[in-house]
Amino acid sequence: MTALAVAAASLRRMLRDRTALFFVVLLPVLVIAIIGTVVHNPGGFRIGVLAGQAAGPALATSLVDDLGAAGPVEFQTDEQAARTALRRGELDAVVLVPVDLEATLLRGDDVVIPVLAGGAESTQSAVRSAVSAAVARHAERVQAAAFAARRTNSSVAEQLPRATALQRVTPRISVSTENVASGSDYLPLGFGYSAPTMLVLFVFINALAGGATVVQTRQLGIYSRALAAPVRARDLVFGETLSYLTFALLQSALIIGTGSLLFGVSWGNLPAAIALVVTWALVGTGAGMLSGAVFKTPDQASAIGPVVGIAFAMLGGCMWPLEIVPETVRTVGHATPHAWAVDAWITLLSRAGGLADIATDLAVLAGFAAGMLGLAAVLLRRRLSS
Amino acid sequence: MNTALVIAAKDLRHRLRDRSAIVLGFIAPVLVAALMSFAFSSVEAFHADIAFVDNDHGQIAVALRTALTSRELSDVLSIESVGSEQQAGKLVDDGDVGAGLVIPAGFSAAAVGDEPVGLTVLGSPDNPLEAQVAKAVADAYVAQLNADRLSVHTALAAGVPAGRTAELAKAVAGLRLPESVEARATGYRQLTTASYYAPAMGIMFVLFAIGFTAHSFFAEQRGGTLERISAAPIGRGGVLLGKSLAAFVYSVASLTSLAVVSSLAFDAQWGPPLPAAALILAMSAALVALTALVIAVSRTERQADGIAMMITFALLLLGGNFVLISQAPDLLRKLALLTPNGWALRGFTDLATGAAATAALAPALVILGMAALVGLLAGVIGRWRAAS
Known part of the structure; x- marks a missing residue:
């Protein structure tokens, strides 16, 4: 119950921050629109x-x-x-x-x-x-x-x-092209490319940058004061985690909704897409909590968080397809959770895959989420109790 | 002037002590430029592997295969003979070859008959260029056959008696298409990923400094530092000049270091030093003006952070720092020229592709003009706010 109250309070605070709302609501839509417009098939050479x-x-x-x-x-x-x-x-x-x-x-x-x-x-x-x-x-x-x-x-x-x-x-000798591919290793062009990749990018970056609020709360001594009340450190950490997860899910829902309604993006097999979005929200939550536990000042979290988020997005195939990069860069890219999430979206959107087809990607992502959440919980609880 | 220099030096020392400013200004741009040039290193060369299926074995099929393996095409494509269409399809699907070309049974015989049989290119959406090249090369080859067929039909339609069809067919065999294309050198350097994205990423990270500077201004105001300085015999202008100078020097240092490192390490082309420096200086002046505007319209640190981030991202999105702007539709390319960073990228693109050094002049002047306008606006708003 305490955890729920903490979660509700944190969430209210996040939603009240108008600058953050720009990054959560407006920016992803603008980026999806611009990248989707540029990365399209011009229908031949200009x-x-x-x-x-x-x-x-x-x-x-x-x-x-x-x-x-x-x-x-x-x-x-x-x-x-x-x-x-x-x-x-x-x-x-x-x-x-x-x-x-x-x-x-x-x-x-x-x-x-x-x-x-x-x-x-x-x-x-x-x-x-x-x-x-x-x-x-x-x-x-x-x-x-x-x-x-x-x-x-x-x-x-x-x-x-x-x-x-x-x-x-006059009948002529024609040359016709036949598509023999059973599926693609790339996301569809246009908004079908920009919407899922930017979903992966923004949920993660906003969660990372959001770590700043945890750092600030820590700095202001709010946690210490809360702990003076009959509240357990475990409940505080759990409550914060819950608020981050809700926030990440809200952001995902917003991108998926605008992607479908404004840009006509199809998100593939429904149960598989939901599983992927929820697992990715957990990864984002883990990253946000970890950034809240690791960084010393809110400025550090909001300055270094986005840089790490952009670098991971580049390595993980959110900025360009990993199919085009050399083998080593692709292997290194899979050290980031982003690469697994983008792989899963490719399976869903370009190969009409279902839940079973992305099971490995989901398992790896769940591993990332569990690892980061576990580490963040241990670090935060230690910081709160000390 | 001396006061301004002291304040600038103090601000710079302060900023360099903050590790996140070093990361954003010097480390992150180099890392991102490195990542991009590694990622795209294999994209800039092209060679298509084509699986060739000859189910015809006729004279024309053999001639087509010979044409495809000719020396002039050897740089563009390699031919791999494959037993069946299924096998070729599987190779294309697995990505082992870029495309397939199938000559159907009876092709050579039908090519001179009334009902010709077509060729099939097997492609995959993952390798559109390979399929396009295979189709274009095959198209160019069958064009001569189609032209010969059309020549016979036209001559017959023009009045040559049908009894002389065999004679006409023989006569067209020696014809050559009267129009051909000749590749001309473009006379410029190709724009590489590193040459576009090194300045694009450098400008992006420098624009993030707007928020930092504005933030520190309000932090000092809140902490009373500015008030204490104003007790000394230093004009408000001196303080602002000092702070602007610090932001300017930080931006010039960040972009210059990126230019040097990315040119040496990743072969990014920034063009000749002088015009490149002019663009860097102009862009840094624009940065100062934008920072002044953010300070003028904000009242608190949080407002400054928010407004700075919104201005920064709006400029980055419109200016083309995230996408190769040349691939964008015309409207987006025009919108990019409403931003100083869009003009800077145009200047750097021109310099990178070997345009004359004077190509940087117009962009640098436009950016300075924009900086002057924004600075003026900031001044007017600042005065109006101070008065009200």
């Missing part, structure tokens, strides 16, 4: 084309239309602007359609189209291949028109509409 060229002769215009198959085409004012956008990574490639493209092709001559590919080395070859494929599709009908022109003693310009119309109806 191709830059000079605006003047696109509005020029018919063959240049139709080439730009074909380039749309490689990804969204963005018009640039001039070559300098296009090169700058490419350098900054705002475009994946710039296609410099030659000014004399139409005249040369209509004469029956060949044209070489310069392509500047940007992005990381990993995307450069991919973007060049995609542009080549789009240009080749355009070249098919130009070749056909030129061939027909030679065979019938007419002009390329006369045959071009015919070739274009026929290209639409």
Whole structure:
């Protein structure tokens, strides 16, 4: 009963702190919105084309239309602007359609189209291949028109509409892509990526930073005074733990609720998701209590807590997928509870897993929670009794 | 001026004695930059392993395989011959190869007939680039076949008698697509993860100092230190100047040390020293102005903490310190330029990718302009509050 009273009092104090509410309510939603918007599938490569060229002769215009198959085409004012956008990574490639493209092709001559590919080395070859494929599709009908022109003693310009119309109806050798993956090792893109990772990040960080209130209560001597009453140290520690757990669960519920309602995130198998959220709230509680027991001043807890929380989130795959990092970094990452929680979310959201599939992750997380809670309880009780 | 220097030196000593300021200003940024450059070290190179299934064994299938193993493609992809589509699918699913390419039985024969058979790329959403490259390379190859087919059809439609179809088919065999692409060098350095996130993380940790400085100001006010100082023949301006100077020096030292360490240890590109220093100095001036604004609008330590954190996170989120802003939609990129840190990151991105040193001039001036505006606002609010 005493523990419940302590929990209620602590919780009221947390909820009254308006600054904390910014970090618990507003910030996670904003971060989920921004990261979810940036980490999305743009539907191909962003191709830059000079605006003047696109509005020029018919063959240049139709080439730009074909380039749309490689990804969204963005018009640039001039070559300098296009090169700058490419350098900054705002475009994946710039296609410099030659000014004399139409005249040369209509004469029956060949044209070489310069392509500047940007992005990381990993995307450069991919973007060049995609542009080549789009240009080749355009070249098919130009070749056909030129061939027909030679065979019938007419002009390329006369045959071009015919070739274009026929290209639409002639059966072609297609190349189709088939997804053979039984599941993914990554979270879904967009909000399906940002919401679960930020749930993991914020519950943990806010709990860690919240350790400051325990330190402050300790510093102010409130615990010592409470102990003068017929209250056991065990009840105080248990009460604080309960308030942290409730707080972590409230924060999780808020992120899950806004994720579903605002961003349309699906959270997978319900019992498994609930088990994961509750276990993660326990991990957060353990971290918060441990920070309350270990740090000497509230400033230390609120300054070092978030740094530790961000570092763990980076190592544990909340900031980028652990699939892309070298093996050693991935192994080191699994020393943080975050990696296990993110693994479990991947199993739930990208492989339609259930409770049994995340049993190992849950067991490891429960181990983390028990370890931190146990250690915090021992340390706090020692500090309170001494 | 001397008084201001003494106060600045005292403030700096005080701050450096606090271990959390050392952690936030000097250790954390280096650690985070290290983590990021290690994490992304394997992402910046690309090579696709493709499982190749030839169920056709015809002439065109063999030619396609030869094209895929050509020297110009050897940097981009490697081909591994696999017995069956199931086997290739399993390799793709297990992540042992990036994608698969299946040539169906009868492909070569059908390619010249009326009902051609398509190729299939086996992909996985975990390796979208590999599947995209496999599809694009196959597309580029079949484009010549499709062009030849279309050429025959167009010639027939243009009036060549149907009896000469065989002759046309023979004639198109020697044709080449009239348009091809040529890769041109971009003439700039690639922006690496370390080069973007080193300044991004450095600025993030420096912005956290807004809260610290504002907090210490109100702590001193509460403790009566400021009142006692004002009893001495020191103007309020001298105190504020001293405190601003301390915050400025802390920020410059933090960013400079990160620039040196991350350049040497993780090959982060901060550009030539002079323009990089200009951006660091401008950003530090903006930090001072923002701190002054927080002090001007707050009344207590707790208020200062809260307002500082909100301003800091709003700037970090909008400015692109958490995400690679170039990948963001246009609207977010425009919003980033409403923040001093967004401009600083643009300047550092330009310098890192090898733009001229003058590229830092506009960002530095814009940041200084923003600092002046914010400082002015802080001054007006401060005076108004003092008067009321």
